[in-house]
Amino acid sequence: MLDNLQKQFKKGVLDLLVLDLLNHGDAYGYEIISQLDKASDGYYLMKEGSLYPVLYRLEDKNLIQNYRQASEADRAVPRKYYKITEDGIQQLALMKAEWQQFYQITNHVLKG
Amino acid sequence: MKSANQKYAEQVVALIPVDRAYKNRIKEDIISRLEEYHSSASPEDLMGSTYEVAQEFIENIEPSALINQGKKTFNYTSKAKIMGIPLISIRVGKFEVAKGIIAIGNFSVGVISIGAFSLGIFSLGGIGLGVIAFGGLALGAIGAFGGVAAAYMLAIGGVAVAHNLAIGGVAIATDIAIGDVAHAKLTAYMSEYKGEFGFNRLTDSAQLFTAQLNKSFPNFPKFLKRILDIVYSSTTY
Numbered sequence: 001m002l003d004n005l006q007k008q009f010k011k012g013v014l015d016l017l018v019l020d021l022l023n024h025g026d027a028y029g030y031e032i033i034s035q036l037d038k039a040s041d042g043y044y045l046m047k048e049g050s051l052y053p054v055l056y057r058l059e060d061k062n063l064i065q066n067y068r069q070a071s072e073a074d075r076a077v078p079r080k081y082y083k084i085t086e087d088g089i090q091q092l093a094l095m096k097a098e099w100q101q102f103y104q105i106t107n108h109v110l111k112g
Numbered sequence: 113m114k115s116a117n118q119k120y121a122e123q124v125v126a127l128i129p130v131d132r133a134y135k136n137r138i139k140e141d142i143i144s145r146l147e148e149y150h151s152s153a154s155p156e157d158l159m160g161s162t163y164e165v166a167q168e169f170i171e172n173i174e175p176s177a178l179i180n181q182g183k184k185t186f187n188y189t190s191k192a193k194i195m196g197i198p199l200i201s202i203r204v205g206k207f208e209v210a211k212g213i214i215a216i217g218n219f220s221v222g223v224i225s226i227g228a229f230s231l232g233i234f235s236l237g238g239i240g241l242g243v244i245a246f247g248g249l250a251l252g253a254i255g256a257f258g259g260v261a262a263a264y265m266l267a268i269g270g271v272a273v274a275h276n277l278a279i280g281g282v283a284i285a286t287d288i289a290i291g292d293v294a295h296a297k298l299t300a301y302m303s304e305y306k307g308e309f310g311f312n313r314l315t316d317s318a319q320l321f322t323a324q325l326n327k328s329f330p331n332f333p334k335f336l337k338r339i340l341d342i343v344y345s346s347t348t349y
Contacts, residue, residue, distance in 0.1 A: 011172070029141060030148040048159065049168025052141050056134070057174055077144055 010044065014054045016099060017044065019092045022064055022084040029055070029080065055082060063088035117146040120155035120162065127166035129179045129207070138169060266336060277336045279343060287329060288336075290343060298328050300344075318344040 021027065021035055033051055036044040058064045065085055068078040084092070121142040125135040142159070149158050159165055170178070185205035192199040194213055201212030201222070208217065215222030215232065225232025225242065235242025240250045240258065250258030254265050261269030265276045272280030276287050283291030287298065290313075294301040298309045300321055309328065311321045325332065325340070 028144075030145055047165075047168050048142065048145050049165055049170075050172050052138060053169060053172040053174070056137060056177075077140065077147070080141070080144060 013099070014046075014050070015058060016092070016095045018051075018054050018058065019063060019084060019088055019095065022082055023089060023092055026081045026083040028082070032082070058088070061087075061091075063091050117143050117155055120146070120159075123162040124165045124169075127162060128169050128173070130173065130177050131179065134173075134177055265333065266339065276333065277339070279339075287332070288325070288340070290340075298324060 017036060018032060021032060021039075027035065029048070029051060032055075033046050033048070036046060055064065055066075059066065059082075062085055064082050066080050066082050069081055070078040118139075121139040124142055125139050128135065128138065130138075142165070146155055146158060151158060156162070186202060187204075187208075188200065188202040189198045189212070190200040198212040200214045201210040201216070201220075203210040203217035203219070205218070207219075209219040209221055210217030210227065211221045213222055214224045214226075215230075216226045218228045220227030220230045220237070221232060223233045225235045225240075226237065228238045230237030230240045230242070230245075230247070232242045233244070235245040235247070235250075235252075237245075237247045238249070240247030240256075241252075243253045244255045245252035245257070245261075245263070247258045248260070250256040250261045250263075250267075250269065252261070252263040252267070254263065256263035256267045256269070256272075256274075258269045260271045261267040261280070262273040263275075265274065266279075267274035267277070267283075267285075268279045270280055271282045272278040272284070272289075272291070274285045276285065278285035278289045278291070278294075278296065280291045282293045283289035283295070283299075285296040287296060289296035289298075289305075289307070290300040292302045293304045294310075295306040297307050298311075298321075299305040299307045300311045300313050300316075302313055309324050311324070321344070322340075325337070
């Protein structure tokens with residue numbers, strides 16, 4: 001049950017975390033996975049099947065965009081980098097504010 | 113020639129019920145991700161089984177992007193196996209192939225195969241292909257029975273086509289055809305025939321037909337002769 005709860009919590013904040021991460025710099029898929037893993041000491045260790053649908057969703061909402069960049073000669077396909085858009089930056093601000101409110105109110109209720 | 117990474121990615125997306133554009137997106141990213149490993153290990157070792165990866169995607173993809181949502185599905189694979197093949201495999205409501213000794217599904221392959229599209233030793237389906245096949249469209253090696261039936265030895269159907277014996281509304285065979293319209297070397301017909309010998313089922317006796325059968329086809333398969341006997345025994349002259 002706790003596993004499922006953790007999964008749901010994580011799902012709820014992934015869009016926010018990915019947008020925030022891209023707000024600090026463009027990144028490709030594996031880089032996003034690594035950075036989230038590192039920044040959370042392994043708590044947000046994501047599989048590809050969890051990350052890519054988030055990226056697709058954000059892309060479809062025009063909150064991020066992708067572009068290709070050749071990096072290594074031996075790669076069959078150029079790396080796909082993601083960057084945050086203007087809409088994404090605005091949305092991120094709203095999401096952060098929403099998160100703060102959620103965090104404070106939920107904690108307040110729990111302490112009460 | 114496709115690389116192992118490409119094949120793996122294709123196998124994963126085949127399990128994810130999304131449209132082609134979405135599949136291409138996933139496929140591309142899986143291949144790209146596999147390249148990041150810079151490893152000669154197999155894709156399965158690097159990312160996990162295709163089923164596990166597909167499941168992870170399905171759990172996280174927007175429900176609106178998933179095709180067949182709300183459509184009832186039923187999957188079952190028996191633990192019992194014969195020579196590594198599941199005794200029973202059922203895949204209903206999905207674009208998956210049921211493969212088992214007894215296979216049931218939209219697409220089925222098995223010894224006994226039942227499905228919209230079925231392939232098997234004994235095959236029953238909308239379109240059935242087998243050694244013995246039953247179906248709207250049945251194609252069989254020994255026997256085919258259905259709306260449109262075609263087989264090497266015996267075909268019975270609305271339209272029946274066979275090498276040895278065809279029985280149907282319209283029956284066409286190389287050897288023997290029995291039908292309202294019958295085309296073959298030896299025919300028993302109601303309205304029309306084309307061939308060397310034609311016996312009208314309303315006016316000609318069964319004995320005449322049988323005599324000609326024995327003369328023209330002395331080595332005709334016994335089980336087919338038995339079927340002819342049964343067909344004729346149900347006819348009054």
